[in-house]
Amino acid sequence: MKRLSLVCFIMLVFVLLGTGFIRKPALPMSSRQTLYYWYSSDDTYNDRKSLNDEINEMWDYYWVPITTNPSGGVLVEKGYLTNAFPHNNYPSVYLYAHY
Numbered sequence: 001m002k003r004l005s006l007v008c009f010i011m012l013v014f015v016l017l018g019t020g021f022i023r024k025p026a027l028p029m030s031s032r033q034t035l036y037y038w039y040s041s042d043d044t045y046n047d048r049k050s051l052n053d054e055i056n057e058m059w060d061y062y063w064v065p066i067t068t069n070p071s072g073g074v075l076v077e078k079g080y081l082t083n084a085f086p087h088n089n090y091p092s093v094y095l096y097a098h099y
Helices: 002-019 051-062
Strands: 035-040 045-050 074-080 093-097
Touching (some): 035 051, 045 051, 051 093
Antiparallel strands (some): 035 074
């Protein structure tokens, strides 16, 4: 009985040690979200969120449709990929409020 419990214990140890090193598959590119550093139109830092989260936040703030389409809109937010200030590149995303 001791020998059987020792063998079972050793097998359990190997199983538990082996499961910790299995690599999880990476998410496909279509399901990843890009996080942007959001600045208002006067270059005041707001937060770091995805595009959809920031659109929802601006909708709650302004109560008007917020899109990335500049026609007929007022610039409210600019999204940068880096948090460098002064900005050393152009914004990747612009958000416009349509009143």
